[in-house]
Amino acid sequence: MSLSKNCLNISYRLTLITLATALAGCSLNPFSGDSSADRPVVQAVSTTRPESRSDTMASNTQPATYEPMLERINEPVPLAEGHPDEYVVQVGDTLWDISATFLKDPWFWPEIWYVNPEIENPHLIYPGDVLGLVYIGGRTRITNVHGSAYRLSPQARVTPLTEAITSIPYEDVVAFLTSGVVLEKSQAAALPYLLETRGEHMIASAGNQVYVRGITGDALGTRYNFVHVGDPLIDPDDNRLVGHHGIIVAEGRLQRSGDPATVAITSSMREAKIGDRLLPAAVDVPLNFFPRAPSATIDGRIISVVDGVTQIGQYQVIIMNRGSDDGLTVGDILSVFQPGKVIKDRVRGGRVKLPDEKIGTVMVFKTFDRISYGLVMEATHSIHIHDFVRNPT
Numbered sequence: 001m002s003l004s005k006n007c008l009n010i011s012y013r014l015t016l017i018t019l020a021t022a023l024a025g026c027s028l029n030p031f032s033g034d035s036s037a038d039r040p041v042v043q044a045v046s047t048t049r050p051e052s053r054s055d056t057m058a059s060n061t062q063p064a065t066y067e068p069m070l071e072r073i074n075e076p077v078p079l080a081e082g083h084p085d086e087y088v089v090q091v092g093d094t095l096w097d098i099s100a101t102f103l104k105d106p107w108f109w110p111e112i113w114y115v116n117p118e119i120e121n122p123h124l125i126y127p128g129d130v131l132g133l134v135y136i137g138g139r140t141r142i143t144n145v146h147g148s149a150y151r152l153s154p155q156a157r158v159t160p161l162t163e164a165i166t167s168i169p170y171e172d173v174v175a176f177l178t179s180g181v182v183l184e185k186s187q188a189a190a191l192p193y194l195l196e197t198r199g200e201h202m203i204a205s206a207g208n209q210v211y212v213r214g215i216t217g218d219a220l221g222t223r224y225n226f227v228h229v230g231d232p233l234i235d236p237d238d239n240r241l242v243g244h245h246g247i248i249v250a251e252g253r254l255q256r257s258g259d260p261a262t263v264a265i266t267s268s269m270r271e272a273k274i275g276d277r278l279l280p281a282a283v284d285v286p287l288n289f290f291p292r293a294p295s296a297t298i299d300g301r302i303i304s305v306v307d308g309v310t311q312i313g314q315y316q317v318i319i320m321n322r323g324s325d326d327g328l329t330v331g332d333i334l335s336v337f338q339p340g341k342v343i344k345d346r347v348r349g350g351r352v353k354l355p356d357e358k359i360g361t362v363m364v365f366k367t368f369d370r371i372s373y374g375l376v377m378e379a380t381h382s383i384h385i386h387d388f389v390r391n392p393t
Contacts, residue, residue: 076140077103077104077105077108077111077112077140078103078104078105079102079103079104079133079140080100080101080102080103080104081104083101083102083103083133084101084102085132085133086130086131086132086133086145087101087102087130087131087132088128088129088130089125089126089127089128089129089130089131090127091127093127095109095125096291096363096377098125098131099291102131102133102142105392106291106377107291107292107293107333107363107392109142109291110291110292112139112140112141112142113141113142113143114134114136114141114142114143115143125144129144130144130145131143131144131145132145181227181246181248181279181306182233182243182244182245182246182304182306182319182371182373183227183229183243183244183245183246183277184242184243184368184369184370184371185241185242185243185244185370186369187243187368188229188243188244188246188277190214191214191227191277191278191279192212192213192214192215192224192261192277192278193212193213193214193275193276193277193278194210194211194212194226194272194273194274194275194276194277194278195210195211195212195213195260195274196210196211196260196274197209197210197211197274198210198211198262202273203271203272203273204250204265204268204271204272204273205250205265205268205271205272206250206265206266206267206268207265208264208265209255209262209263209264209265210252210262210263210265210272211260211261211262211263212260212261212262212263212278213259213260213261214259214278215254215257215259215261215263215278216259218254218257219254220254220255220256220257221253221254222253222254222280223251223252223253223254223280223281224251224252224253224254224263224278224279224280224281225248225250225251225278225279225280225281226248226249226250226251226252226265226268226272226276226277226278227246227247227248227249227276227277227278227279228246228247228249228270228272228273228276229244229246229275229276229277230244230245230246230247231244231245232244232245233245233303233304233319233371234303235303235321235370236301236303236321236386237300237301237321242303242321242370242371243319243368243371245304246277246279247270248269249268249269249270249271249272249276250265250267250268250269250270250271250272251265251266251267251268251281252264252265252266252278253266263278291331291333291363292331292332292333293332293333293391293392294327294328294329294332294333294334294391295327295329296326296327296328297327297391298322298326298327298328298332298334298389298390298391299388299389299390300320300321300322300326300388300389300390301320301321301386301387301388301389302318302319302320302336302383302384302385302386302387302389303319303320303321303371303385303386304318304319304385305317305318305319305385306318306319306373311382311383311384312376312379312382312383312384312385313376313379313382313383314376314377314378314379315375315376315377316375316376317373317374317375317376318362318373318374318375318376318383319371319372319373319374320334320362320364320371320372320373320374320389321370321371322370322371322372322389323367323368323369323370323371323372324367324368324369324372325369325370326370328364328367328372329364329367330364330365330366330367331363331364331365332363332364333361333362333363333364333377333392334361334362334363334364334374334389334390334391334392335358335360335361335362335389335390335391335392335393336358336359336360336361336362336376336379336383336387336388336389337356337357337358337359337387337388337389337390338356338357338358338359338381338383338384338387338388339356339386339387339388340353340354340355340356340357341353341354342354356388357381358380358393359379359380359381359382359383359387360376360377360378360379360380360381360383361376361377361378361392362374362375362376362377362389363375363377374389
């Protein structure tokens with residue numbers, strides 16, 4: 001498929017994180033409660049047929065705990081210009097780029113996804129599956145028209161669950177989060193810290209043992225990242241300290257419990273020093289997302305990018321100065337706006353501020369009280385620190 005118009009070409013495959021569900025699992029599917037009465041008539045969509053959205057979602061839908069109940073919208077979900085009637089899922093696809101093939105706004109996918117009860121594991125989408133636009137009850141839906149021949153065979157399954165497509169390219173998220181992090185103000189102070197190195201070492205690297213305070217309840221062998229607390233992160237709206245840039249300098253394993261505990265450094269990118277903080281090595285990112293517009297009004301800014309670049313593009317991880325205290329949750333979609341310049345009016349005189357221009361789309365994948373992580377899903381222009389993030393338009 002071609003997604004150059006939406007800057008959504010996917011070139012990566014899932015390599016670091018395995019997957020149990022692809023469409024956020026049965027509990028996240030907004031149509032898991034569709035009754036059998038809604039299912040008998042399935043008609044292929046003609047590109048000239050008008051759209052209708054007269055029916056409503058079943059009342060017994062039960063999203064996962066971090067997903068709020070989907071609120072139905074009354075307006076038809078606009079289809080993408082030049083959308084196909086059917087699409088064959090390819091290796092390396094994500095739910096986001098498939099959604100962009102059919103829909104003008106990819107985050108409306110859950111609004112029109114229809115579970116086909118005749119497909120084995122209908123909530124999962126695999127390479128080789130055929131997705132199509134259909135009409136059910138006078139309403140446009142997307143469904144798995146028929147699954148991969150492998151999965152429909154009466155023999156044992158030969159397509160592992162880990163090959164089901166994901167919502168976004170997780171290897172990109174993991175790559176950024178394993179090179180640098182942002183520590184929220186309260187988080188940094190509460191993390192375990194390097195107390196002292198064992199032996200006559202002022203600094204520690206691979207092969208050394210260190211003593212750590214603050215580790216409680218973790219099993220022997222637990223892996224950690226050593227993080228150097230770097231420059232302060234200031235909220236440009238009120239000049240308050242909201243966190244610190246963190247640089248991952250080493251990795252280690254818990255060898256002996258206690259206070260202090262003993263951790264063996266197994267690899268190092270640079271020396272670990274007294275005061276460096278420890279984070280669990282496992283990346284705490286949900287395996288799937290339920291994209292939607294935020295339930296609250298959001299008007300914030302980008303305050304950092306994880307890898308330190310000044311011009312931000314697709315699939316880079318950004319930090320925003322809005323978090324759970326402001327109503328942001330995992331899966332929320334935000335539009336990025338470039339501030340309009342103030343120019344001189346050469347006709348009437350004086351100065352005029354040009355409108356802010358939309359230049360990208362971001363999906364929130366991790367939240368703290370006052371900050372959140374977002375993945376840039378599309379960027380029509382270079383995104384910069386201090387650009388605005390607002391409810392999608």
